[in-house]
Amino acid sequence: MATASGAPPPAMDEKARRTRDLLASFYNTDPSAAAGAGAASPASLARHSPTAAVASPLDSINSTSFDPETYLNVLVQQSNLEGLLQRHVKMAAEIKNLDTDLQMLVYENYNKFISATDTIKRMKTNIVGMEANMEQLLSKITSVQSKSDTVNTSLFDKRENIEKLHRTRNLLRKVQFIYDLPSRLNKCIKTEAYADAVRFFTGAKPIFEAYGDTSFQDCKKASEEAMDLVIQHLQAKLYSDSEPIEARAEAVVLLKQLKFPVDNLKSNLLEKLEDCLLNLQNESTQASISDISKTFRAYLIIFPDSEKRLIELAQTLFSNRYETVRENLKKRISSTDLLAMLRSLWEDATAIDEVIPEAALPAFSLETTRDIIRQHIATAFLHLQSEISDPLVRTHSTSNEKLEELQLQNAMDTSKIRVSQGCIDLLQEFYHLIDGNTEVLLKLRDLIIDWVQEGFQEFFQKLDWHFHVLSGRSKSFPQESSALDSVQIDKVPTVLVLMLAQLCVYIEQTTIPKVTEELASSFSGGGARSYEYGPPFVPGEICRLYRSSGEKFLHHYINMKTQKISKLLNKRFTTPVWIKHKEPREVNMFVDLLLLEFNGVVSEVKQILPGLIRRHRHSDSTGSTTSSRSNPMREDMLNRSNTNRTRSQFLENHLAKLFEQKMEIFTKVEYTQESVISTVLKLCLKSLQEFVRLQTFNRSGFQQIQLDMEFLKSSLKEFVDDEAAISFLLKEVNNAAHERCLDPIPLEPPILDKLINAKLAKIKEQNPNMQ
């Protein structure tokens, strides 16, 4: 600042200088001074410069560099007379004021000086008397100190003695306490104030530890015995369920204070609990779950650190119980029973959950219940499947070649009923599952619906697959019914295949619509899971599956039957040497076998398939033979070919064929008796024709065929409506034989009739009770 720069004159006092500076800044005469501290020094320098003095000579009246001469000159130059007069008056007033001020100041100063002198004078007089007093005080204090020292020394010995006595007394009191301890403990035991006992004993314990082997041996023994008693009591208390929980908890705390191995106790107790729970499972659950939950709660309080173990216990308890339910599942229990079990379990789980929520029992239960229900549904379907298939298997395994009339029909009907009723029953069962109001099941409702729908879908697919396995068409998976197919694959009874075919149709047309309806009414909703492939149960798909399966089975049946007959024919046509055949004496045996097979087919088909319009079997077979046999055109043709054995005969055959309407031999098979029977017949006759074509006959061979066919013609009429096709095929066989004969001369009609009648007579003789 200004002082630092050292520019201002040192004579000037601080205050005056500050006032002047203030005034200067107020009047703003020196801009540099107003500008700031940094500019202070040049401003003060400027004030000394003549220009500054010239610039404001009037203002510098208060400054040290005041020059009255200049001031006056400037004043005179600048002001007029009036102004000078005013200035004069003002200045005179100012001077007067200043004089008064000065006088006042001088007076005040003088006053102050006077009073100071007075004060000094008074001080001097006061101090004089003090010294004597001070000395007196010092001597007194010294005497007090000496006295106190003498007292101290005289009392020292006694005090030490007292202290020693006091210590001894304390010790004696302690000893007394210890000697009293056993009796006191016993008293405590009597009053069951175990807490006090423990407190006492723990108090005495350090002493026992230090001197127990020596002075207090007896005492220690006695009190330890007492404490053992206490411990026993406490344990008993702990174990007794009748005690209030708080008391038991207290006992544990006390035991813990006694450093008794509480963990052992705990594990013992828990094991006991476990046993108890185990018993609970084994015996009928009479002990209610509320007891268990109470126990759990108690243990939680008693052993706060036992939670983990308890959770484990609870979990094992429930998993065991669910396991039992699962076991029951295998025995195929009804849904209501299962439901009851699950419901009670769920309730129990919620009860326990209130006590130990950490065990997450509801979640566990929910999951397990879900699994169990799912399994239940699966097993139910499995059972149904075996229920359906087993009787089917049994039917044929017991069946002999000759089945009782109507037995098959019965079997068929029962199978149908079993399928339908089984499905409906199953639905009923499942309906119980979603019908219940149990909380757990409500949660699972959607899932159950899905499962049921899925289950039906799968069930039908599996059943279809199973049917295929039964029919021997599909090679079954190794794990599936291995015992079953080892028996059957080699020899699947044809009846079974036919029954399967019919069952497929029945399922497609009756069962599936019914199931669909039921599902729609009771098991709608669902969709808990998102299905990318649409709803879980697709009746259309199943229907399609069964339709195609049914067709397959039907074809398979026909195939098997024709196979069998084909084998017969094969033997018949490959064994003899046809070219050296002897003259026909009778209708060949194979015709009987053929008819037997046909009869078998007819009886099977008639019992299982619907829609045979009762044929007039009484249109006696004997009468029809003669009339229906001769075909004038055929005879005509044969005769002609006899006489005229040229190549034109081949063309004639062709021509004749052209004029006959083309026979539709291979028509679509329907699920009717007629259709199946005629298909089998047609296929067999076609095979017959093909076999004939593979041989070469001599005349007798040809005649034998002619005879056999003629007989068949009359006999087959009983079986089919489609006489035209049959007779066409028979004719074809004859034609084939004719073509393949070296010397085709047919039998004379009388001989033919005679042989056929002989055969018929023979049949009649064997079966007198035949119509």
Add this chain to the structure above:
Amino acid sequence: MQGGSSGIVYGGLKYQARCIADVRADAGSTTFLAGTLSLKEENEVHLIRLSPGESELVCDGLFYHPNEIWDLKSCPFDHRVFSTVYTSGEGYGAAVWKIPEQHGQSNSPQLEQLFELAGHMGKLRCVLWWPLGKHDKLISIDDRNIFLWNIDSSNKSAKVISQGSADMLPNLRGGAWDPHNHNSIAAISDSSLHLWDLRSMDIILSKSTAIEHAHIRDVDYNPKKQNLIATTEDEFGIRLWDLRMLKHPLKDLPGHSHWTWTVRHNPEYDELLLSAGTDSTVNLWLAQVSSNDSGPDSPSSPKRQEEQLLNSYTDYEDSIYGIAWSSHDPSLFASLSYDGRVVLESVKPYLQRK
């Protein structure tokens, strides 16, 4: 599924007929040989050629054959040579014939018999040429024996090299020669199919089949893929097998309403199969056999099942015993129904559909 009258019909065969064979050695055109089966008349062998405009089948040669023909095979390396199996009354015979030169001029020249495969006692079934080219061996099969012949066409002679007897399995029905292996043939009998090793003349791999597997009627090797064969059976229609895994067939095709008589792989596109049956139809199948398809054929979607049958040619009057792909143009095949009608059909329209 009506086959329509798209086929080119050759009606020149006047008698019943069972055999038709593609003349593989004729590289220039689609040619077939067909032989008749007439007990009483003089039998004929027709050389049928597809006219250059592919519009009609013309008879390129008609030759009298002394007996009715039960089997006819064209020599795969000489288009003028073929073999027949025939019966004359009670006896069976087999011979290799040569079509004489200048057959165009003379109407019915005599066939030149190169040699007879004499020595068979039983019922001769068929003669096999190695299918893919020049091989100097020939196989003949009767109902009990398999003969391997060494042929020498210049010397017009044939010698039995070895003979295998199937006493254990009577009633051999036929067979096929593995195109991938000179030494292996598949022979079929009443109830089974056996592979024979021609070096030891013994059964090398036995597929013991149950009774249900009876009546294998025909067998054909896949011309492109090794170890794959197709069989036709009475019960199961057509089945495709992997010879290394004979437990389960690779594929089942339904076959025909009556017997499926024969099956042939297309020489170029081995997934195309042709089958003929006694229900007077010829079926064209698409049978894709992938190696991973070996699992049991579970009930797959019905769509796939339908897809397998590309077409059914139904425009026939009688049973069909003979079919032959043209090796010159693999999209063509000829079928021969029992009434002697040869129909040439193209499979092209059905291939585009897939």
